[in-house]
Amino acid sequence: MADQADQQAMDEVVRFTSELIRIDTTNRGGGDGNERAAAEYIAEWLAEAGIEARILESAPGRANVVARIEGTDPAAPGMLVHGHLDVVPAEAADWTVHPFSGEVRDGVVWGRGAIDMKNMDAMVLATVRSWVREGRRPPRDIVLAFTADEEDSAAYGAAFLASEHADLFEGCTEGISESGGFTFHAGGGLRLYPVAAGERGTAWLKLTAHGRAGHGSKVNRENAVSRLAAAITRIGEHEWPVRIIPTVRAALTELAALHDLEPDFDDVDALLAKLGPAAALVEPTVRNSANPTMLQAGYKINVIPGHAMAYVDGRMLPGGEEEFAKTLDRLTGPDVDWEFQHREIPLQAPLDSPTFAAMGEALRHFDPDGHVVPYCMGGGTDAKQFSRLGITGYGFSPLKLPEGFDYAGMYHGVDERVPVEALHFGVRVLDRFLMGGGAV
16 A cells, blocks of 8 residues: 555545444344444545445345455456445443444444444445556456355344345455454563454254243143243253364364464363363353243243244354264253254365465464464354355455454454554555455
């Protein structure tokens, strides 16, 4: 980036982050959301730079934006750069500033979406606009997708695009999106930059316990509430066995080396205990998991209901789906049925790819003392949907963060915010990575 254009991009990324936050795109689930205003905002700023964008609605208000920037090498495979426009709900009374104020204070942009993930939307928008100003084109086609509904099932967003508009992503072989390339302070001055090359699969479950309805004063050995409570307790207390996938093995190997340790994969929990703060990067992804989150039963205190329901947030590692299902069958028992309310596949991406290497190079260029490590996301992203089009997904939304900044805590948390300097770093890294073609 030339100096003047660089400064304009630096100003724009802060402005775009703040103004996108002010557009309330709360997704309450079950179809209750509206991303239209944010989609129009993105499309207008792309159009202002001469980049044609399409707004695609899957339902009234559930809007997505897709644009293609042609590269200089027609033979090169395309790259998808995607970010979601929706955010989870925020209770204003709990926040220091209003969650939809987009306030810029003391070098920090505040509000819902500052990290998850209107910051990345703004960084991408500022970056591609700088290309137009400077007359630059990336080596490979870059397809931009700003999606609806990532915070629920993706049915109105990436799933809709992948199934109904697959032609817009023709030629794309790889993609980048959220949750990677951020600074993780591991103690003793050690700065890590985790780049996501995997995701656990989503297994949101509905449990239904069956029993015999009756009067609350009577003995009832077939109480649906008791049966459900017992099953939920077994699920909540279950210790899932360690399962080390290649991405996590690579992460543990590199983290152990940075801590002058020999990785012992026969006792992963002991190894994690020696890694200090860095253990938090891999601890959620050495096992499958299932956490009870919601309970529903009964309608009157003196009536034993004939059935009771619970909901469980389950996550499955690549290759761990069969184990997950068999374990749930055993833990729920004969009187409690379970089913997938929402299910999505786990993902893995190659670590020996030129693209992974290029992400690391771009990060180290702007932070030479940083250490790039692979990791697997504990949750999931829209990359699951785009994988159905043969697109390999990485988590790469770069941010250089100060020590003490609780990045993980910002996701769906109170007082979500992002430092201005982190946004500037992200624009520079994205520009270098994408203009290098992702090392096709």
